[in-house]
Amino acid sequence: MVQEHLKNLNLADEPDETLSMNPKKFMLWLSIVSFLMMWAGWTSGYLVRKAEGNWHEFPLPTIFWWSTGVLLISSISMHWALISAKKDNFSTLKTAISITFVFGMAFLVMQVFGFSELIGKDIYFVGNDNAAQWLYVMVFFHGVHVISGLIVLIFSLISAFKSDVHATKLTRIELCATYWHFLDLLWLYLFIFLLYNR
16 A cells, blocks of 8 residues: 555656657747748738739749749658658669759749740830839749748758767757758749639
8 A cells, every 4th residue: 555655656756748749840940930930921912902903914934833843852852851850762862862952953943934934925024014123022922032042951951961960869950851842832822823823
C-alpha cells in the first residue's frame, strides 16, 4: 500500500510532456502564415477593386502556363532531394537540388518574358489600368519570394557538397523543401486566381 502511494507521488511529480518544435521550423511556419495573410489581403483587395468597375480585362501571358509547369517540376525535384538526403544518397541529393535551382531560375526568366509580352500588348504598370497594376505587383512580389528561395537553395547545395546534409542532419534541407513547396503552391494559387479573376 505504501509502495503504491509512493509510486503515485512519483508520477504526480513528473512534468507533463511538452510538444516541441525546432525553432527554425517554427520561424519558417510563422513566416509562411504571415505571407499567407499578406497574399489573402492582396487578392481580397484585387476583388474589391475589380468590383468597383473600370476594369481592363486581358489574357495572361501564354508563357505563364509554361512557367507554372516548370515550377511544379522543380517541386518534384525538391522532394527528390529530400528523399535522397534521408537515404544519404549524396550524389542524387546534389543533382536534385541543382535541378531545382535551374528550374527556379528558368521560372524567373519565363516571368520576365511574360512581362515583355504584356508590354508588347501595351499593358503597362503605369497609367490608369488597375488590372495591370495588380497583376504586375502580385507577380513581381512572388518573383522576389522565388529569389529568396533560390538563395536558400544555394545554401542547401553548398551544405550538400560539404556533406553537411544527411539522414541525421535534415533540418536545413527540410526547411528548404518546405519553403520551396510553399512558393510553388503560392504561385499555383495566384495563377488560378488570376485566370478566373481577370
